[in-house]
Amino acid sequence: MKALSCDVLVIGGGPAGLAAAVSAREAGAEEIILLERNNELGGILPQCIHTGFGVRVFGQDLSGPEYAWRWIRRAREADLRLLSETMVLSLSPERRVIATNSRDGLLEISARAIVLAMGCRERPRGALSIPGTRPAGVYTAGTAQRLVNIEGYMPGERFVILGSGDIGMIMARRLTLEGATVVEVLEIQPYLSGLRRNLVQCIRDFGIPLSLCTTVTEVRGRDRVEAVVASQVDAQWRPIAGTERIIPCDTLLLSVGLIPENEISRMAGVPIDPVTGGPYVDQDFSTRLPGIYAAGNVVHVYDLVDDVTESALRAGRCAARFAQQGTKERGPGVRTEAGENVRYVVPHTLYAEALAEEPITLHLRVRQPIERAVRLEATLGGRVLASRRLRYVRPGEMASLVLPSEAAPHLAAAREGDALRIRVIA
Amino acid sequence: MPSELYDVIIIGAGVVGSLIARALARYEARILLLDKASDVGEGTTKANTAIVHAGYDAKPGSLKAKLNVAGNALFDQVCGELDVAFERCGTYVVATSPEETATLHTLYERGRENGVPGLHLLSAEEMRRREPAITPHVAGALWAETGGIVDPFALCYAAAENAVTNGVRLLLETEAIGWLKEDHRIAGVITNRGLFRGRWFVIAAGLWADDLLHRAGLDGFAITPRKGEYFVLDREAAQQVRSVLFPCPTPISKGILVTRTIHGNVMLGPNAQDVTDKEDLRTTPEGLEEVMTGALKLVPGLERRHIIRTFAGLRATGNTGDFYIAQPPEAPGLIVLAGIESPGLTASPAIAEYVVEMLREAGLRLAERRDYNPIRKGTPRFADLSDAEREALIAQDPRWGRIICRCEMVTEAEVVAACHAPIPARTYDALKRRTRIGTGRCQGGFDTPLVLNIMARELGLSPLEITQKGGASRMVVRHTKDPLQGKEGER
Numbered sequence: 001m002k003a004l005s006c007d008v009l010v011i012g013g014g015p016a017g018l019a020a021a022v023s024a025r026e027a028g029a030e031e032i033i034l035l036e037r038n039n040e041l042g043g044i045l046p047q048c049i050h051t052g053f054g055v056r057v058f059g060q061d062l063s064g065p066e067y068a069w070r071w072i073r074r075a076r077e078a079d080l081r082l083l084s085e086t087m088v089l090s091l092s093p094e095r096r097v098i099a100t101n102s103r104d105g106l107l108e109i110s111a112r113a114i115v116l117a118m119g120c121r122e123r124p125r126g127a128l129s130i131p132g133t134r135p136a137g138v139y140t141a142g143t144a145q146r147l148v149n150i151e152g153y154m155p156g157e158r159f160v161i162l163g164s165g166d167i168g169m170i171m172a173r174r175l176t177l178e179g180a181t182v183v184e185v186l187e188i189q190p191y192l193s194g195l196r197r198n199l200v201q202c203i204r205d206f207g208i209p210l211s212l213c214t215t216v217t218e219v220r221g222r223d224r225v226e227a228v229v230a231s232q233v234d235a236q237w238r239p240i241a242g243t244e245r246i247i248p249c250d251t252l253l254l255s256v257g258l259i260p261e262n263e264i265s266r267m268a269g270v271p272i273d274p275v276t277g278g279p280y281v282d283q284d285f286s287t288r289l290p291g292i293y294a295a296g297n298v299v300h301v302y303d304l305v306d307d308v309t310e311s312a313l314r315a316g317r318c319a320a321r322f323a324q325q326g327t328k329e330r331g332p333g334v335r336t337e338a339g340e341n342v343r344y345v346v347p348h349t350l351y352a353e354a355l356a357e358e359p360i361t362l363h364l365r366v367r368q369p370i371e372r373a374v375r376l377e378a379t380l381g382g383r384v385l386a387s388r389r390l391r392y393v394r395p396g397e398m399a400s401l402v403l404p405s406e407a408a409p410h411l412a413a414a415r416e417g418d419a420l421r422i423r424v425i426a
Numbered sequence: 427m428p429s430e431l432y433d434v435i436i437i438g439a440g441v442v443g444s445l446i447a448r449a450l451a452r453y454e455a456r457i458l459l460l461d462k463a464s465d466v467g468e469g470t471t472k473a474n475t476a477i478v479h480a481g482y483d484a485k486p487g488s489l490k491a492k493l494n495v496a497g498n499a500l501f502d503q504v505c506g507e508l509d510v511a512f513e514r515c516g517t518y519v520v521a522t523s524p525e526e527t528a529t530l531h532t533l534y535e536r537g538r539e540n541g542v543p544g545l546h547l548l549s550a551e552e553m554r555r556r557e558p559a560i561t562p563h564v565a566g567a568l569w570a571e572t573g574g575i576v577d578p579f580a581l582c583y584a585a586a587e588n589a590v591t592n593g594v595r596l597l598l599e600t601e602a603i604g605w606l607k608e609d610h611r612i613a614g615v616i617t618n619r620g621l622f623r624g625r626w627f628v629i630a631a632g633l634w635a636d637d638l639l640h641r642a643g644l645d646g647f648a649i650t651p652r653k654g655e656y657f658v659l660d661r662e663a664a665q666q667v668r669s670v671l672f673p674c675p676t677p678i679s680k681g682i683l684v685t686r687t688i689h690g691n692v693m694l695g696p697n698a699q700d701v702t703d704k705e706d707l708r709t710t711p712e713g714l715e716e717v718m719t720g721a722l723k724l725v726p727g728l729e730r731r732h733i734i735r736t737f738a739g740l741r742a743t744g745n746t747g748d749f750y751i752a753q754p755p756e757a758p759g760l761i762v763l764a765g766i767e768s769p770g771l772t773a774s775p776a777i778a779e780y781v782v783e784m785l786r787e788a789g790l791r792l793a794e795r796r797d798y799n800p801i802r803k804g805t806p807r808f809a810d811l812s813d814a815e816r817e818a819l820i821a822q823d824p825r826w827g828r829i830i831c832r833c834e835m836v837t838e839a840e841v842v843a844a845c846h847a848p849i850p851a852r853t854y855d856a857l858k859r860r861t862r863i864g865t866g867r868c869q870g871g872f873d874t875p876l877v878l879n880i881m882a883r884e885l886g887l888s889p890l891e892i893t894q895k896g897g898a899s900r901m902v903v904r905h906t907k908d909p910l911q912g913k914e915g916e917r
Contacts, residue, residue, distance in 0.1 A: 001817060037832065087829040098813065102824035105817045124869035126735035131709045134737065136894035136901055139874075146875045153878075153889055153902035178906050222705065223899035250903075263833075289549075305684075414478070 001098075001106045006031040006081070007323035008316070009097060009111035011088055011264060014043020016296025017021055017117035019309045020070035020316030024115070025078040027320035032256035033081045033109060035088060035099055040073070043119055045305070045425030047149045050170055052197075056306040067305060083107075091268040093289050112323035113291045115315050116265055116279070120297040122167075123257040130162075132219030135226070141167040141255040145174070154178060156251025160228050161185045162216050164396075166194035166303070168255020175204035182208050183249055188215040188237055191369045193257075193396045195303055200339055203330065216252065219246065225250050258301045266294065267271040275344045276300035282333060282349040283360045285315035290327045300346050300363070303398050307363070334380070334414045336362065339423030341393070343367045350403070350420060360403045362386075366393040375402050375425040381408055381418055393424055430890035431789060432595075432624035435615055437465040437602045437638065439544030441578060442766055444586035445504075445778035450785075451592035452800070453792040458622055459586065460615070462696050464896025465856040466849060467582035468563055469632040470730065472859065473656075473707070473739025475696060476687060477670055479769040480517060480570030482537030482545060483680060489749040492538045497776035498572055504775045508584035509804040511688045517573030517670035520553065520724055522563040526674040530568045533675075537570070539809045540818020559666035559725050560565040573670060574872030575688045578771055579859035580804070587848040588802035592795070596849060599896065602631070605642050605757075612642065612759035621860045626785060628761045633704045633742045635764035642757045647750055647764050651704050652678075652742040655713040657721070660867050663692040663732040680768065683721030684728070686890055687861060694721035694728070696739065701742045735866050741767040749773070753779065753788065761785070763793070805843040807862070809835040830880070831873040833866025838880060845884035852885060854878075855895040 007029040010021045013036030040046060045053070048064025055061055058070065086101040097109045110256045128205035139147075139155050142167065145167060147153045157180050161168045164187040172182045185203060190213050192199055203210055211230070217239050230259035232243035260278040262270070270279045272285045278299040279287040287294050295312035302308050333349040345364045356362065362378065370393050377387040378401055385407040393399055401422065411420075434450055436443045439461035454680040461468070478501050484490035488563040505512035521527045530547060537545045546569045553560055553567040590596050597619065606614030606621060614623040629638050664686055673681040679698040687693050698717045714736055721728055744750055744765020751763050761784055763777065770777075786792050807825060808816060819826040825839040844860040851857040854864070854877065855889040863877060864870030870877075878889040878901060885892075893899040 001813065037829065085828060087832065087835075089835070100816065100820065100827050100829070102820065102827035105647050105820040105827060106813055121868045122871050124734065124867075124871055126733055126869055127731075129657070129709075129714055129733055131711050131714060131736075132707050136899035140871045143871050143874050147878075147902060148906055150901075151875050151879070151889070152906045154904045154906055155902050157903060218708070223893075223895070223897040361720065 001108050002104050003108045003110070004033065005110040006033045007112050008032045008115065008319050009095070009109055009113070009315070010034040010115045010117055011097070012036065012117035012119060012298070013038070013041040013045070013082070014117065014119050014296065015045060015068065015071060015083070015305050015308050016119065016298065016312040017115070018075050019312035020115040020117055020293075020295045020319065021080050022071065022074045022078050023316035024320040025080065028325050029320035031081070032078070033083065033111070034075065035086045036082070036084045037087045039085050041082070041084065047146045047147050049154040050174070057309050058093060066248065071309075088264050089344065091264050093268045095291055101195040113149070113293065113319040114285070115311065115319050116270070116292065116294040116298050117296055118261040118264060118298045120258040120260045120301050122254070123259055125254060128254075128256060130216050130219055133221055135219065135227035137219040137221070137222050137251045138219065139251065139253055141165065141171045141253045144253050145171055148174060148178060154180060157181065158183060158249045159251045159253055160216070160230075160247050160249045161253045161255060163187060163256035164192045164194050164199070164210065164253055165255035166198050168253060169194050169198040169202040171253060171255070172208050173206055176208070182343050183237050184208070185210045185249055186214045186216060187212050188233055189213070191274070191394065191396070192422045195397060196394070215239065219252060225252055228252055258297070260298050260301065261297060265294070265298070273344070276346065280348040281346065282351060283347045283354050284318035285311060285347070286322070291322050300308060300344070303396070307398070332416070334411050335419045337419035337421045338364070339421045341366050341368055341370070341424040341426070342422050343395070345422050350411060352408045355403060355411055356405055356408035359405055362401045362403060362422060364399050364401070364422055366395055366399065369394045370424065370426055376422070377425055378420055378422045380414060380420045383410060385410055385420065430456070430623070432456045432622065433628045434458070434628060434785065435460065435622055435624040436628045436630055437585055437615065438469070438630035439582070439596065439598070439633055440469050440471040440630065440632050441582040441585070442763060442777055443628070443770055443776045444589065445774050446581045446591035446628055446630060446781050447594045448592070449778035449782045450587040451594050452795060452798040453821070454795050455790070456595040456790065457589070458624065459589065460600045460617065460622070461598050464599055464727060464853050464893070465851070465859075466586045466596070466598070467579050467859070468895070470742060471543065471582045473737055474578060474771060475685065475693065475768070476576055476684065476771070477517065477685065478512065478514075478574040478576050479544040479772045480537065480545070480573040481540050481769070482533045482568070482570060484540065484769065486536060486539040489751060489771060493749065493773035493776040493780065495541050497769070497773035500768055500775040501574065501576065505581065505720060506578065507800045508581065508588055508802045510580045510584050512574060512576045513688060514572060514574040515669040515686070516826070517570045517672065518553065518557070519568040519672045519674060520560065520564045521567065521674055522723065524560055524565055529674045530566055533568050542572065545569070546571070557668055557671065559727050561724055561726055575670060575685065576771070577688045580714065581774070583849055583860065584802050584804060588800070588825060590848045591802070597835060602638060603748055610758065612757055614804040622869070625759065626788070626790060627759055628763065628781060630763050632766065633740055635742065635762065639762060639764070642760060644754050644756055647762070648745045649764060650707065650743050650745070651745040652767070653699045653701050653738055653740055655705065655709050655717050655738045656693055656695030656736065656846070657714070657717060657733050658735040658737070659692040659732040660734050661690045662727060664690055666725055666727055667692050673720065673724060682717055682719050684724045689865070692732070693760060694718065701740070704740065707740065709736045709738050710844045713738070716889050733907070734869060738811050739829045745768050751777065753784065805840055805847070808837045808840060830876050831861075831863040831866065833868050834862040836861045836863045841877060842884055850885070853893050853895050854881070854901060857881065874901070
């Protein structure tokens with residue numbers, strides 16, 4: 001078996017992995033290896049041929065392939081060792097990776113620090129247990145996006161889209177432009193699960209109906225999908241009898257959620273937060289295993305690639321520092337806690353020393369939408385350490401709150417068990 | 427033009443028909459195996475509980491009891507010869523009340539009467555030690571050492587492949603629609619592909635056996651499709667389930683069980699619901715709820731978030747309560763296998779031998795072939811290999827190093843091998859059953875576009891021609907617009 005060693009090993013060559021590798025190089029890491037299972041870099045971006053990428057990072061509204069290309073070019077300039085079509089088979093807590101590809105056979109890579117950047121996957125039909133038959137023509141929105149935008153094939157002619165996730169809405173527009181009919185978009189929740197801008201640009205501008213509080217309760221068809229039955233649901237998502245509608249279609253696209261891909265993390269025993277589906281991380285995106293960092297959607301699913309890039313830049317930089325300096329003894333840190341109307345907060349743990357060096361951005365998702373001005377507040381032992389006014393909060397749109405460095409002494413003075421509580425005040 | 431004369435024509439290439447074909451392939455005989463579907467095993471074989479039963483359920487003296495126990499004993503040999511995954515992990519019937527422990531005693535006695543070896547009554551404490559996630563209400567259990575789990579698809583296609591390499595002719599997408607009678611004897615089967623003449627006809631058509639009997643003028647036997655619905659859970663759930671857990675049985679079914687599968691997933695089901703349509707494979711909200719409720723009674727810690735798939739299968743339940751395996755005197759030339767519901771999979775190797783003996787006694791000359799090879803070697807599964815074995819394969823063929831299905835770790839080499847196997851995988855589902863591609867937690871989300879291209883390349887087709895399961899089940903329907911021409915692609 002071929003043996004390699006490096007300072008920083010990045011697993012995944014999507015936007016998170018590329019940014020982490022580039023920033024590890026900028027932070028002085030020497031040998032950097034990036035593993036990508038696909039035959040091209042960029043992750044899901046090459047199939048995202050719409051715009052909306054890079055407004056914050058580059059100050060320009062780019063398409064997915066353009067955004068990916070900028071980072072691929074930086075990665076090439078950074079002189080990384082890029083191994084494409086390489087799949088990780090195992091990861092140990094001691095940071096030894098076994099990987100395979102057609103050229104090298106099996107590779108054993110020992111790394112001083114690792115950045116997990118495997119991204120996320122789509123929730124499939126089975127996860128929803130939609131009753132009915134199992135014909136051809138049920139796809140996740142991302143699979144359909146790859147078929148259309150990369151392979152050049154249409155998965156159907158008449159679509160119903162279940163779920164108002166961003167990829168689903170973007171595909172509604174894309175399929176319409178390709179001459180197909182998108183009959184309807186259905187969303188089980190009483191509110192949108194993706195970004196409002198996609199509702200406007202992809203659904204309303206094309207006159208596609210969106211039905212909230214509605215789900216698919218049956219798939220019909222023997223060989224190919226022939227129809228779906230849509231039903232309204234109550235507040236507990238239970239279908240309401242008598243509201244069934246048969247919608248003839250040949251394809252059902254699912255855009256019902258993304259799940260961080262942490263199979264490799266689990267192999268190493270990285271502790272995973274059941275709410276986010278990603279590793280517990282501190283402000284440096286260090287997981288609870290020393291030297292193993294996590295970047296981008298593997299931690300929690302972001303709305304915007306710009307956020308993925310920014311988080312990964314920090315993860316890569318901190319991984320490089322770990323590779324150079326090793327572990328520092330430190331206490332348990334201060335835990336963050338999801339308060340009123342907050343579903344989760346990332347990072348999960350904060351250290352006063354790190355906050356003293358630079359401000360920390362907290363990312364969070366709310367539970368319920370509030371369509372009027374609210375205040376977001378972070379308190380520790382009754383003291384407000386940061387607060388911000390927002391015009392609205394929506395579950396489909398990640399909110400953030402910056403904790404200033406001035407708050408570091410309060411963090412340092414926190415007693416064991418104290419948590420930084422983040423809440424939405426309506 | 428007179429058509430070729432076969433010695434035996436088997437109608438139905440499920441696990442039973444395929445094992446019969448293989449059992450006959452060891453003799454100098456012209457054998458034809460027909461199935462109306464696009465792959466072997468597309469009926470009850472592909473959707474069942476995948477358990478090798480010990481044999482304590484069936485009524486003593488019944489054909490079910492006899493063939494279950496005999497079939498169970500053959501599994502090590504058959505699966506060894508055919509390279510099929512099988513594990514005698516043992517099965518448990520779990521009592522959850524003191525009243526139910528009486529049922530355990532009944533089953534234990536019945537099992538002994540049926541000749542089942544290795545049955546033991548266990549205390550609640552012992553059961554908790556063996557399956558820590560079991561319900562706290564456990565009151566005792568019946569442990570059957572000889573029970574196990576198997577890959578039923580693999581048993582079917584491996585048997586059919588071995589039959590084909592030993593000279594059996596297989597015709598798929600060939601549906602029997604009637605019979606040719608000559609001199610009061612069945613002399614041929616009429617299909618959508620024409621007439622096939624033979625001396626003997628074995629009906630192994632599962633749910634459709636009674637229809638074929640009706641067409642031969644025999645009306646006594648009727649099959650009611652009895653639906654069973656299932657959940658498949660992610661491997662993560664397998665930490666809670668080590669073997670096979672049955673509840674105490676009811677008069678119509680063995681109950682909703684919780685089982686580890688041979689591939690390391692957990693499966694829950696089935697319920698039992700009589701339906702009228704032999705193609706009604708719909709899952710229903712009520713049925714799925716019933717299954718989940720039943721499973722939680724055995725293992726309360728199961729989590730819905732681990733669900734990756736639901737499906738339904740149909741049992742070919744006959745009206746006699748037993749397997750019906752006979753040569754109806756009204757239709758000489760026919761051998762009928764009907765009502766082969768549970769424990770049909772377990773019994774299938776014994777059924778095959780039973781049918782061979784019936785044919786021999788009926789006068790079919792069965793001379794052993796000198797070149798018969800009972801061994802069938804499957805393609806290795808990359809996921810199951812050691813690192814050294816993996817390296818050796820990649821060195822031989824780099825396609826072993828290209829992973830196509832990340833959840834189940836299936837390589838391009840495995841996909842290619844399945845496309846060129848003795849019975850080639852020509853549909854996505856056929857490929858899935860052979861390689862496990864798309865059966866993991868992403869359910870094909872990542873692999874589908876890659877697989878379409880590889881299958882098209884290997885089978886010499888366009889991706890537009892690749893179907894999920896034959897018929898009209900195309901996966902993609904047309905090209906996207908041509909950006910240079912500005913018009914829609916060819917349909």
